[in-house]
Amino acid sequence: MNSSLQLSADGRLRHLLTVEGLSRGLITQILDEATLYTGGGRKLPLLHGKTVVNLFFEPSTRTRTTFELAAKRLSADVLNIQVAASSTTKGETLLDTLKTLEAMQVDMFVIRHEASGAAHFFAQHAAPGVAILNAGDGRHAHPTQALLDMYTIRQHKPDFTALTVAIVGDVMHSRVARSDIHALRILGAKEIRVVAPRTLIPSHIEAMGVTVFNELDAGLQGADVIILLRLQKERMVGAFLPSTGEFHRDFGLTRARLAKLSPDVLVMHPGPINRGVEIEGEVAYGERSVILEQVEHGIAVRMAVMGLILGSEELQHENRRQRAPMNHAPR
């Protein structure tokens, strides 16, 4: 899929479809911008008068909520539209939906769809003034998740070139894994590992610049950051996996396993967690976990992306001036 679609001729962000093809500079700009929005605080007028539609073909209350919060904190009007995927399986019908919504003069669509490439499809056909923000398309990409992961890592370990990152679990079906791998490579991570049973590793994934491990302890050895992936319940049957118990025994992150690692390793997870499957409950809220920070940063990163794409130059400038960390009012 053509990632240049998301940039304007002068290199500015027009849509956000995938991390692939973004420059290190642009990612850094987004993360820097997000620092203006962390720590809560006031509602900002950056998107006052703009309309953001959450167009979810795949239900996800949690993800929808983070985008809704981000847009409302920037004073946008937000509409939630939940579409039964079954009713729009054909590209033509998808296009009818998009064209109709565009005619309502919506400024941004946040789109989640079970089909890989759906967000690109929308961006290809979107009218000039309309932005598409990919909130997850099939197994393809989940760029804001990757950006919030990078933000969270950078808060704790600012030098990516020194980092070994282990991505653990159902890599095969994970758009989060794909987007994280792209982001880590662009930011120059020293080593990126994927750790999973053979059945959950896509073939040829080494071409993405990662090292494959089929054994957990070896994969975690020397890691600075562990990104656990959610094991979708519906994938836990049949050919991929023997049982969730077995998966937990072999690939679940437990206190015992964590105790063998560096004391400042970061434990991350895109949520929602499956306790006792990919992670032990105590680890999820343990002292090495930054899972709740990820949630908080998710709002800030989404505000940053929305602001960069939709905010007027003047308001963005004013915003940066007012929100400079030294003026930061405590929440």
Add this chain to the structure above:
Amino acid sequence: MNSSLQLSADGRLRHLLTVEGLSRGLITQILDEATLYTGGGRKLPLLHGKTVVNLFFEPSTRTRTTFELAAKRLSADVLNIQVAASSTTKGETLLDTLKTLEAMQVDMFVIRHEASGAAHFFAQHAAPGVAILNAGDGRHAHPTQALLDMYTIRQHKPDFTALTVAIVGDVMHSRVARSDIHALRILGAKEIRVVAPRTLIPSHIEAMGVTVFNELDAGLQGADVIILLRLQKERMVGAFLPSTGEFHRDFGLTRARLAKLSPDVLVMHPGPINRGVEIEGEVAYGERSVILEQVEHGIAVRMAVMGLILGSEELQHENRRQRAPMNHAPR
């Protein structure tokens, strides 16, 4: 049903229940007002502090969205309530629902209901300060659809007295057809035709001042405007129709048929379209189609109706002054 219910003693709009009984002057006022809201642009404070509730007994994401957008662009607070029709079949229960919501000091209810007359029922029992806006009741009326259709026609062909308009398809079950016919007559259209197989034409429809055609090419001959109706899937079985394929062959608007007509004929459809049934996909977004304009105008017309009913005199005046077309900032 008593259409005078929707006007106050001095002839101002109090509810909008049906097009029937509106004066040409009042329709023209609504359409003129809507010109202030086309072309997108700023959020306006006209309904700041007002509460609009979308009360939908019949699900329709698309229609709900247009009313929600219209109300939010005027700075109203909007609540969406989806009621399972089954739970409120009796008039008494409907009344309980209305009374309860009224007590919450809602200023306007946008009501969609599968029963003809539901909006009138609510208006009859509504407290003095509460406005009812009919967003479609059974086969009876869909007044904002008719108004946006008139707006769209007027943009292209301002002289209604010169127009021949063909309404094509499932006239029998269509509240859009009924409301369009009323509006076209009030605005003085030269000729109004309904074009459909005999089974989809209501008996005695000639009394509404229309000419009936049971053959498409004859019905389209000389038309300036074609309004296609959506064929409800659930009506495509049984006694009414042999098959959708046969319907498309006999009554679908195709490029071939369109090529035989005047090059400036307008193709309209209330949406969502059924490709390959009442319309060929290429026609829907072809150069004679104004279907997407209809969607855009739908927001503007709904803003106009809401503003006329709920806006204070002062804010309406200020609004007209600021939004005069010559001051119109490009979107």
Add this chain to the structure above:
Amino acid sequence: MNSSLQLSADGRLRHLLTVEGLSRGLITQILDEATLYTGGGRKLPLLHGKTVVNLFFEPSTRTRTTFELAAKRLSADVLNIQVAASSTTKGETLLDTLKTLEAMQVDMFVIRHEASGAAHFFAQHAAPGVAILNAGDGRHAHPTQALLDMYTIRQHKPDFTALTVAIVGDVMHSRVARSDIHALRILGAKEIRVVAPRTLIPSHIEAMGVTVFNELDAGLQGADVIILLRLQKERMVGAFLPSTGEFHRDFGLTRARLAKLSPDVLVMHPGPINRGVEIEGEVAYGERSVILEQVEHGIAVRMAVMGLILGSEELQHENRRQRAPMNHAPR
């Protein structure tokens, strides 16, 4: 359950979980505050920039609507989250949901849950800046309903110490009954009666300071206020009740029964009513009924509680100054 959890060290309201344990002074303060919000009127900036999430594990459009309206009238951003109760049966999962939402920097959660104690559970684990408002938990408590009931009673009969109040119907399963009993005791009501068939009276309820009646006419004799309870349809089968017809005959409030009582008795019901079960339709909107006042007061009381918990001292002060009844603009 520990009701002190809802008060800060200096006795101010921090969460609202239950009426139990609130002082007469604090309840009076909430009711006084609510007078500022009755009669409709302007939108107030008290909670501008605050985020309120309606987190409903048990569906209730009506209750959700009142909280949504209350928060929006105070200019908060409101998000509605409907959670399938089945997906969060375990405390651990509930906690994951709460922690995740907290990390999104929500200021208040309005929680409705089918399990008694759910709101307490959330309050126990909530981060310091996060408030919990109980919108009904199992059979335990529904404090805002009790407060709006007290508000409504006080409007008509300000001296609680002179009042005999009869609570009629399914006391067994009613959180409204429990919360009303606590509130009436705290405010010093002269006599509190519960009136129901034996099967719908919890054992040992006398310990709450009420008198039990198993016969309706005796229970209503001399009452100043009648609070009817909603009979849940799903409880109308099996061991508890013979039939709804029989219940109506023995415990339904009819015009005939009402005619035998004092002409200024108040008829109350938390809604939605079951016509012909606990109440005759004509009584529901008759002249002794204050059921619709209860709905209106429900918004005001919820605004008061939200404002007291979340509003800044300065804005609360300004608010009281501007909204003093003598300056009250008519709606």
